[in-house]
Amino acid sequence: MKFYNPFLLAAFVAAGSIFTSCSDDNNDGPVVDELSVKEQSLKNAAECYIDNTVLPTYGAMADAAIELYDLCETIQQKHAAGTLTTADITAAGNAWKKSRKNWELSEAFLFGPATNHNIDPHIDSWPLDRAAMDDLLRDIRAGKAWNIDNNGGYGLLGFHSIEYVLFELSSDENSSLPHSTDYTPEELVYLVTVAEDLRNQCVCLEACWAGTDNISAEKQAILEDADLDYGEDYGWEMKNARQAGSRFKTFQAVAEEIISGCNTIADEVGNTKIGRPHQGSSDEDKNYIESPYSLNSIEDFADNIISIRNSYCGSIAGDASISDYVKSVNPDLDAKMIKAIDDAITAIRAIPEPFTKTATGSEAENAVKVVGTDLVKVIDEVHAEIVRNR
Amino acid sequence: MKKKISIFVAGTLLAAATSACSDDDNRITDTPDPEELPEWYYAGGQLGTSYLATSDALEQPAPAVENAGLFRSFKNGEALFEKPFMTNASGVRHGLGPVYIRSSCIHCHPGYSHGKRVEEGSFKTGEIGNGCLLVVYNPATEAYVSWLAGMPQSHAVAPFKAPLDESKIKVSWLTQVDEWGNKFPDGETYELIYPEVTMPRDAIYVANQGYELPEDYAVKLESTIGIYGSGLLDAIDDADLKAQYQQEERDGYMQNGLNPAIFQNGEWTGLYANSLQGDGTGYPRRFTYALSRGPLMDAAGANAIWNITNVTRSDRRYHYLDGAGTYAEYSSKDPEVQAGFDEYIARIDPDRTHDEWWNGSMENRIKAYLTSKELPVEMTDEEYTDLMVWHRGLAVPAVRDIDNPEVARGKKLFEEIGCAYCHRPSWKTGDDVVRDPANFFRGDEMPRYPHQTIWPYTDMVQHKLHMTNDIRTGWCRTAPLWARGLHQKVTGAATADRLHDCRARNAIEAIMWHGVSTQSDARHTVEKFRNLPREDRDAIVTFLDAI
Numbered sequence: 001m002k003f004y005n006p007f008l009l010a011a012f013v014a015a016g017s018i019f020t021s022c023s024d025d026n027n028d029g030p031v032v033d034e035l036s037v038k039e040q041s042l043k044n045a046a047e048c049y050i051d052n053t054v055l056p057t058y059g060a061m062a063d064a065a066i067e068l069y070d071l072c073e074t075i076q077q078k079h080a081a082g083t084l085t086t087a088d089i090t091a092a093g094n095a096w097k098k099s100r101k102n103w104e105l106s107e108a109f110l111f112g113p114a115t116n117h118n119i120d121p122h123i124d125s126w127p128l129d130r131a132a133m134d135d136l137l138r139d140i141r142a143g144k145a146w147n148i149d150n151n152g153g154y155g156l157l158g159f160h161s162i163e164y165v166l167f168e169l170s171s172d173e174n175s176s177l178p179h180s181t182d183y184t185p186e187e188l189v190y191l192v193t194v195a196e197d198l199r200n201q202c203v204c205l206e207a208c209w210a211g212t213d214n215i216s217a218e219k220q221a222i223l224e225d226a227d228l229d230y231g232e233d234y235g236w237e238m239k240n241a242r243q244a245g246s247r248f249k250t251f252q253a254v255a256e257e258i259i260s261g262c263n264t265i266a267d268e269v270g271n272t273k274i275g276r277p278h279q280g281s282s283d284e285d286k287n288y289i290e291s292p293y294s295l296n297s298i299e300d301f302a303d304n305i306i307s308i309r310n311s312y313c314g315s316i317a318g319d320a321s322i323s324d325y326v327k328s329v330n331p332d333l334d335a336k337m338i339k340a341i342d343d344a345i346t347a348i349r350a351i352p353e354p355f356t357k358t359a360t361g362s363e364a365e366n367a368v369k370v371v372g373t374d375l376v377k378v379i380d381e382v383h384a385e386i387v388r389n390r
Numbered sequence: 391m392k393k394k395i396s397i398f399v400a401g402t403l404l405a406a407a408t409s410a411c412s413d414d415d416n417r418i419t420d421t422p423d424p425e426e427l428p429e430w431y432y433a434g435g436q437l438g439t440s441y442l443a444t445s446d447a448l449e450q451p452a453p454a455v456e457n458a459g460l461f462r463s464f465k466n467g468e469a470l471f472e473k474p475f476m477t478n479a480s481g482v483r484h485g486l487g488p489v490y491i492r493s494s495c496i497h498c499h500p501g502y503s504h505g506k507r508v509e510e511g512s513f514k515t516g517e518i519g520n521g522c523l524l525v526v527y528n529p530a531t532e533a534y535v536s537w538l539a540g541m542p543q544s545h546a547v548a549p550f551k552a553p554l555d556e557s558k559i560k561v562s563w564l565t566q567v568d569e570w571g572n573k574f575p576d577g578e579t580y581e582l583i584y585p586e587v588t589m590p591r592d593a594i595y596v597a598n599q600g601y602e603l604p605e606d607y608a609v610k611l612e613s614t615i616g617i618y619g620s621g622l623l624d625a626i627d628d629a630d631l632k633a634q635y636q637q638e639e640r641d642g643y644m645q646n647g648l649n650p651a652i653f654q655n656g657e658w659t660g661l662y663a664n665s666l667q668g669d670g671t672g673y674p675r676r677f678t679y680a681l682s683r684g685p686l687m688d689a690a691g692a693n694a695i696w697n698i699t700n701v702t703r704s705d706r707r708y709h710y711l712d713g714a715g716t717y718a719e720y721s722s723k724d725p726e727v728q729a730g731f732d733e734y735i736a737r738i739d740p741d742r743t744h745d746e747w748w749n750g751s752m753e754n755r756i757k758a759y760l761t762s763k764e765l766p767v768e769m770t771d772e773e774y775t776d777l778m779v780w781h782r783g784l785a786v787p788a789v790r791d792i793d794n795p796e797v798a799r800g801k802k803l804f805e806e807i808g809c810a811y812c813h814r815p816s817w818k819t820g821d822d823v824v825r826d827p828a829n830f831f832r833g834d835e836m837p838r839y840p841h842q843t844i845w846p847y848t849d850m851v852q853h854k855l856h857m858t859n860d861i862r863t864g865w866c867r868t869a870p871l872w873a874r875g876l877h878q879k880v881t882g883a884a885t886a887d888r889l890h891d892c893r894a895r896n897a898i899e900a901i902m903w904h905g906v907s908t909q910s911d912a913r914h915t916v917e918k919f920r921n922l923p924r925e926d927r928d929a930i931v932t933f934l935d936a937i
Contacts, residue, residue, distance in 0.1 A: 111445045115501070116882025118518045121474065121494075127483075129476040131737060135548040155476045155493070247879070253443075260444040271465045279462065282770060288482055383442075 035251075038390050041328065042251035043241070044320035049258060050209070050235040053315045057106045057307075058206040062219060064099035065195075065202035068162070071095050072195040076188040079181070089178040093166045097296065099202065100159055104303035107265045108311045111257055112234045113208035121154045123201050126290050128164050129155025133190070140186040148193055158198060160291070165191045167293035174354055176295040200226040209235045255322050255386045262308040263379045266344070269304045270372020273297075274348075277359035278368055289356050297355035301348045305371065309341045312382075322386070330385050333378075340378040344371045427792065430801070430815065433872045433937065434786035435842025438622045443790050445880050448502035448618045448873060452785035454837040460779050467780025470773060471495040475699045477547045479737045485701040485768025487547035488709065488734075488760070489717070491515070491523070492698050498522075498614045501880030502784070505613050507892035508585065513559040515544055519881070521614040522891065524559070524587065525862050529608040532863050536714040537596060537603065541697060549730025551595050553717055558593035561611070562586050566858055568906045574920050574927070580902055584859045584893045585611050599720040610862055611891040612679065617691065619872055620677065621782035623846060624686035625839040627820025628674050632658070634814070634849055643811065644911045646854040649865045652681055664688055667705055667828040676850055679866045679890055687826035687833075691781045695774070703769040705830050709760060722756035731756055738766065775835055782824075783837040786844075786872050791936045800933025803926050808915035812868045814849040818842070847871035847937065856907035861890045875935030897931045 035043060071092035078084040103124065106114075114120040132155055139146040148156050165187060168179045183191075203219045204226075211233035212220060223229050238257075241248035248254045276288040291297060314321040327334035347370040351363040358364060432439045437457070440450035455464050474494040475486040486493055498505050498521035505521015514520060523541050527534050534540045544556035566572075566582035573579045587609040591597050635653045638644065651660045652675060661672030662684030673684035683689035696703060697710035711717045721727050735747050735755070742748050746758040791797050804810055822840040824833030852865040860866075869890075875897075877886055885895035894900035905916025919927065 112882070115445065121496075121518060125474055127476060127478070127481055129478060129486075130481075131477040131479060131547070135477075139548075154474050256442075257444045260442060260446050264446055267465075271462065272469060275462070276466065276469075280466075282772065387441075 038325065038329075039242075039251045041320075041325040042255045042322065042386075043239075045314075045322045045325060046238050046241070046251055046254045046258075048314050048316075048319040048321060049311065050239050052319050053310045054106075054109055054235060055206070055210050056315070057102050057310075058202070058209055059215075061099050061102035061106065062199075062202040062206045064095050064102065065199040066218070066222070068092060068095035068099055069192075069195040069199040072162075072188075072192050075183075076192050079183055079188055080185070084181045084183075086178050086181060089166060089181065093178055093294075096159070096162055096166055097294065099198075100291075100294075100296070100300075101303060103159065104300045105307045105310070107268075107304045108262045108307035109258070110264065111261045113205055113230070113232060117204070117208065117230055119201050119205050119208075123158035123198055124160070125154035125158055126160040127155075127292075128160050132156055133161070137184070137186045137190060140189050141184075148190075148197060157194060158201075161194045162191065162198065163291060163293050169293060169295070173356065176293060200228055204228045204230070208232045211236060252386060255325070256383065258311050258322060259379060259383045259386060262311050263376060263383065265304050266308060266371055266375045266379055269301050269348075270344075270368055270370075270376065273301060273304075274351075274359070274364055275368045275372055277355070278364045289359070292356065295354045295356070298348060298351050298353050301367075301371075302345050305341060305344045305348065305375075308375075308379075309345075312337060312341065322382070326382055326385055329390055333381055333385055337378050337382050340375045344375045347371065428798075429843060430845045430937075431789045431792045432843075433789055433845045434619055434622050435819070435839065435844045437839045437842050438619065438785055438844060439788050440785035441788050443787060443876075443879075445501065445882075447787045447876050448616065448784070448880050450785045450787070451783050452621070452837060452839070454621075454839055455779070455783035458837045460783060460837055463776045463779040464783050465780075466773070467776035467778070467783075470695070470777045471499075471780060475701055479740075486699050487545075488550040488700065489543040489546045489553055489711070490698065490700050491541050491543050491545070493545070494518070495694065495698070498698075499617055501877075501882075502617060503877045503880050504615045504887065505892065506881055506883045507885055507887045507895070508561050508611060510561060510563050513544075513556050513561055513587070515556060522611040523614075524554070524589070525610040525612050526589070526607055527610070527862050528605045530606065535605065535607050537601065537712050537716045538594070539697075539710055539712050539717075541710075543700075547734075549727045549734055550721060551724070551727065553595050553712070554589075555593045555595070559587065559589045559609070562588075566906060568902065570920065572902075574924070576924055578924055578927075580898050581895075582893075582899055582903060582906065583895075584857070585891055586859060587611060596716040596720045599724060601716050601720055610859065612861065613887075613890060613892045615679075615869060616873060617781065618784040619786040619844075619846060619870065620686055620689075620691070621784065621837065622786065622819065622839050622842065622844045623676060623848075623850070623870065624689075624782065624824075625819035625822035625842065626676070626817050626850070630817065630820065631674050631676065631850060635851060638849065638851060644853060645909065645913075646911050649681070649852045652852065662827065664827040664829075667830070668826070669829065671827065673825065673827055679861055679869075680863065681852055681865075681867055684827055685825040686782060687778060687824060687831050687836075688828040692778060692828070695769070695777055701768045702765045703774050704767050704771055705828065707765045707767060708763045709765070711760065715761070718757050718760040721760060722753045727756060728752045731759075735759060775831070778831065779836060786846075787876065789845075789937050790875070791932070794932070794936070796929045796932045797936045798933075800929035800931070800936075803922065803930050804933055807918040807922070809919075809930075810847075811915075812849050812851070812853055812912070813847040813871055814868075815847055816843060816845050819844060845872060845937065853911040854909070855904055855912060856909040857889075857903055858906065866890055871934060872937055875937065897934045898927070901930075
């Protein structure tokens, strides 16, 4: 990421404005609650961002994680009874995909609770620590005391651990299949434990943004059982910048954080998720692929960029958004940003699956540039526009 | 970078010229003219400053990274820093163990800051956030004990067992009341707390296995410090560093003098050298609280990526274990370790390339493995280089709230009452010829910061504060203050977590700890601080949080 010196930029633009300003119809006088026009605009954007983008995304992710846990329990019970079928594994796999999709759609807002409470590394670390998993399954089999965080890290937790148990590759490695039904009982003890942990973390993430009081009774009970509650309402803090109890001094600071989150994921998708397997020279670079068993990489990347679009433009037609503000002060930049987002999604979707085999191709090469360079640059410009005093 | 800005500005100017019809001149008069911005706004100079004040503020590449075309390398290094290593014997980020301190760098550097303050209770290192290491030392000699690694490990890969059982270690926080009753003359109060660590003998693996501890021991907490900007500090010329020591020695203001193990009578007395990997050339010490390290390329980060994880690399094909060899000795005799070793070693050495790990008595096989100097290389040279490009390339954020007059006023007061003597505001970097005492890096593969005016607020020299339960030896390098005010923003921590063990929950506590002892080198300045009117004290705090 390369954020420009806002003051350097402002002075040049100020100089430009002196010559070109042709209207003063947008005075910056005090408005309701003594917010400037800019602060009011970004306040409106923050409210829609929380209510219509962040909370529905995390809510849906948690809902699907609850469903996933229940279906993993079903797998374990049916396996014990000898009645497990591929359809049961497919059903759990679908719930996994649903929860995972919402996670990908949330990756533009990894700042705040997902990072501060380590929920991101907790549920999304990869690759799976296979060696530690073998040791763990041996301990379970031997009836020893064990827990899933006993490797002192995050290698046995989260989406990718569950993915490994629910999916497998076809023999030509071109497609993802439901895992075979020949599990050991220990593997399913592990599956259910990790699915429960994932469920708890997803519900916790929703609670941190919504406030624990504002999630469903079922979810509140889950957190109580798990003894997992940070007593945080980050969404309230973003919607109530400038007030006591909020860590945001201004709505501009809220918008900066949102745009910084967009920048981080655009950079990661372009330069790491696609860029590393595309450009790297080592075997590890080429294997630097996050979901190797479910083979959903391309759609995951596209969802990451949609997460940027939702953050910038809003998720629902008519949402107040940062885009509205940028459009009001710099319509060309707003149009450029929207186009850069669309171009990024198009470039990503042009890469054929499975990404494990197409990462070195020309489509991926184009996507690295369009996402990792072009989109990142425009997001930087949007950041500079937001930081500029108006 | 400069070029890029120019191009971008031109583009924006054009956009403004063609379409900005709603701009009102009056609304931008608050924006400082870059001509008028004080030099100290650019904390890392032109080549080392980033311009972001969000929770990602400490994670940005310096312009020097872009200038050198090292962005991709920087990104790869960033991933190595952020993501956990795995105990797998192959694949992405493999090689963790057999014993380790943390599974990733970010465990101790949440948000790229120093760690968060450890809560009362047990000492947990499994989660990201706790940036403290345990300092286990002999209280009589103040030397680290030899029967634990200097940075002790509390995790192990089966069948090996952790050298320390951290669940048995307890941290408690005690209250300190200073001679002023924790109260300023105008009645404002503050609280001071400090940590105390207890580690029973049965937390120590080798002791449980029959090893007789040869000495008494005590335990302290020592937090990591920020990692951004260390490339800029590395770029300070040796001669300028020496001049600072000479000046302080001549001035004689410090009642504790200078650390004689580092500098005396106008000359260095203890240089940093690496004779194992390098040629033993001596370099002035500049990094870590204890000044245990010289140039950055062979300093704490270069060491940590190996010793925290025990991930080997081509220049260190051996494990980080205790100096006395107790861990290898007692592990090799442990029947439970012996029972699992065949399976373990089959994973590490599937092609049976090391006879001594496969043949002979089980005890000798285990010992041969643990003490081997020819372990498989787990981190490639390219990865290690990427990590160091990232490390040396991390920018320092520009000063925040630069247009708040209280910030400038706080700076003036900070200088007037004497804080700035040790927290030296500014340095000019030298030619920045990158040196590596370990002779791994040539230097030209790194981002560089020649001739930059930087604002770290440290003299790079050790002083003594004589705090209760102080840092081991009492000598502590003056911490750079740049960007410390962003700690809570980037980590979400409830407190500011300042000082070497994060004992200060806000800047006032940090300042007042400097004056708790009459023997402190900062005592005189703290007396001045406490007699300032409240609004002046607050201005200094505002300044500290802004820089």
